[in-house]
Amino acid sequence: MSTSTLGRVVLSKFLGNKSNFKYNQVTKNVRLFSAVADNFEFIKLSKTGEQQNIGLIQLNRPKALNALNNGLMEEVGKALEKLDSDSSVGAIVITGNEKAFAAGADIKEMANNTFAQCVGGNFLESWTKVSSTRKPLIAAVNGYALGGGCELAMMCDIIYAGESAKFGQPEILIGIIPGAGGTQRLIRSVGKSKAMEIVLTGNQVNAQDAEKMGLVSKVFPADKLLGETVKLAEKIASNSQITNAIAKECVNVALESTLKEGLRFEKRMFHACFATKDQKEGMAAFVEKRKAKFTNE
Missing domain, CATH: 1.10.12.10 (Lyase 2-enoyl-coa Hydratase, Chain  A, domain 2)
Structure with a gap:
């Protein structure tokens, strides 16, 4: 993990041993969009499912553990707008890779921001496009979903997790608070006491505990996660x-x-x-x- 995510100063505290499982990319029946406008830098956009009616957004900054920089979130917003307006798409899945859904916002990118810059530039505004998506949106979380990664997952309508997934809001450890819904959505999922503990300690929550507290709907073996998430999306997409x-x-x-x-x-x-x-x-x-x-x- 680089300093562009959670920073070397908290690396050992946030991240334990690297995951060593194989990740099922569910490449069968996946068709990439062919339009030039879909040549994204930080994400992969495709359609999957037996009827090719499930939009699939894969965060794709593997060297940075999918740190959520401005460019990536802008691309996610554009992809969601495209899928939301595509009548052939009935549901949308957002996922990452075997090591991380997203290990946080890009700290290196925001470290020198000032209050005036944040307010004047409407910092994090592009993130609202996720929660305003009209179609059902499902997060398939393997590996780390920390900080902004946890917030991105919570913006989705349903969260499925792999057995090794880790959730957390560690912003408190680097002198800030969650800024994309962490203090607001978390309490609605897990209640005040758990939310306070997670936000004020920066501790990670494993997938099994996340399911028990209501943050996650279901937990699957890591190599089955994306396939099971797509099945759920297909079930939902069969409705009106x-x-x-x-x-x-x-x-x-x-x-x-x-x-x-x-x-x-x-x-x-x-x-x-x-x-x-x-x-x-x-x-x-x-x-x-x-x-x-x-x-x-």
């Missing part, structure tokens, strides 16, 4: 894209409103489903005991 988007919005509203307001919003969105062709098709298919053929209308 309209209904997926409505359901996702309702769950997110529940995190940001009172129960009364959330219930009111949910009821209105439930009513709205009856204005779609997919509702008519879904219910007709159920009555006729056949598989629904959704048209996303």
